[in-house]
Amino acid sequence: MLERYLLLSVILFCIGLYGALSRRNIIAVLICTELMLNGVNVALVAFSRYSTPAFMRLTSVDASDSVKVLDGQAFAIFVVVVAAAEVALGLALVIALIRSRNTTDVTEINLMGN
């Protein structure tokens, strides 16, 4: 059961990585970063749901430890929040970029390389 979710996660991550490397439009690069983050989230939730948490292999299990089953989901929520902040800032950067250089092409943003 775990493998199929991890496979989905890897496929999403690879598609996102390919897009982030090969697209010219800066908004497309941002979108592909979102795809990669979503792939990671799928993996996090799948691990929390389908793999045995380490505390269950201890000899004495405290009842309040049961929340640790959801560690992966808590982690995924923080990833979602950071991704939302990233999109808000990224699109503000896109607008600032259009104002100053009038382009959305990532290959033309090379002031530091020249």
Add this chain to the structure above:
Amino acid sequence: MPNLYQEVIFWALFAITVFSALLVVGQRDMFRSALALIVTFLAIAGIFAQMNAEFLAVAQVLIYVGAVSVLVIFAVMFTKDMPHSTRSTNLQPVSIVVVGLLFIALSWAIFQSQWNEMPAELPVFVESTLVDSSSQLGTAIIRDYVMAFETVGVLLLAAVVGALALVRDK
């Protein structure tokens, strides 16, 4: 053994996710690419719901489908009149090779590893935690991860202030 319904729904969501993600990357028109992105997010929300992550599924719909895609479509429309080339970067051949190798390596690792899988018959307290995962998740975030929770609030504030400062008219 999971029942047939779950299998069918899982593979349908799997196919939709992969297909629409490919559309996001392959589509040259940015607006269509953004629409395909919404489909991908919705399918992933379905995948989350299947893994007993109801809260995440709802949050995915609210945040990604509701907010992120609106922002992306706003930016796409904002840049509609920009001269844009539909060509790929010169990195494309390299990225095909790199991504292909990464995919092969990662899938090999996934299917080779001995995962310490949860028994099909869930332990009682795991089952009870998963059944009301939303409220348990609230407990986890407020109790175990309260520092991260507060930090993420500061991060969001900084991101909003930063975004406003970047787009402000001089």
